[in-house]
Amino acid sequence: MVRAVVQFLLLMGNKVAQARAVLSRFRVRLSFLVLALAAASLLTACTPMREPVNIAGNQWLGYHPLYLAHTQNCVQCPFSNEYYGERPIKVNMLADTTLVSRLFANGQLDGALVTLDEAIRLQSNNQMDLCVARILSFSQGADAVLLAPHAELSQRPLRVGYEETALGAFLLQRAIQFLGLNENDLQPELVLPSQHLQSVLSGDVDMLITYEPFITQLKSQGATVLFDSSQIPHEILDLFVVRRDVWQEHAKMLDWVASELWEKGRVKLSAPSSADATFMQETLALNSEELSNALSGLHFPDYQENREIQATELDAILARLNGHLLSSGLISTPAHLPSCYEL
16 A cells, blocks of 8 residues: 555656646645555555656656657656566656655655766765666756856955755856855855846845756846856756665666667757647746757767766766765765676
């Protein structure tokens, strides 16, 4: 029954995701007690089903190849499953990262689509034993530091708006290094995603750490890109991570998800049908130009490139981000995220 309730919670998360249609990483407060009570009454009439392997991510565009590849777009048909042999696989698009992390940490997901910093914090703060099944995408301009139209880089202090996330703080640190600034030159200001545009246009901040579609929207209003993720290739990564014990039990099936199913979606994303484009625009609340700009700021490595990055670069990238998260007090011990294929 617990697993069945979890399935209902994932369904409700999917419905919330469609309704909200935000770009990414926004926090949603869900009442698990109400959902659980509703699920209990609904599921009494259900016939027992073989439990699927559950995978989930938020709405971020970097995860969409899996959503596009999944049968009939899993969000539109949340009870439909992919199958590897006779084993069902359920792909869930949830409302935000907080919900994904909570379900993953509680053992209610077997794999998750997360950023590298999220994977590090999940392992370090929850003692989760994880491995990397695939590098899904990396930012090559989709994240940036912008100077407001009213501001000058030479002014002091510079009020810098950013989200209270490990990724926002990491990008700020890398921008400081590249721009030759001193931390004493800056006055950090926490800015919610919903306030990104207004904070710049109203003059509340002088610089902003942001991402698409806000980059395009603010550039059209006179903001200037000072630094973006194309200057730190492979450092802002999206990953498919899996619990080690689940990988060891279902290695062939999860390799199929990480290779064949993801590749199917990656091909669809490179030349989306009108239905796929509409699905993404409605899910992310973007128009066609904003979607095109957002896609141009992401790189989706093919299977071979993904394996090469895992083998030659991932350890160094992980060490750098571990150091930042440790110095920021966001983790207490460094994380170790080996490739699942090395187990």
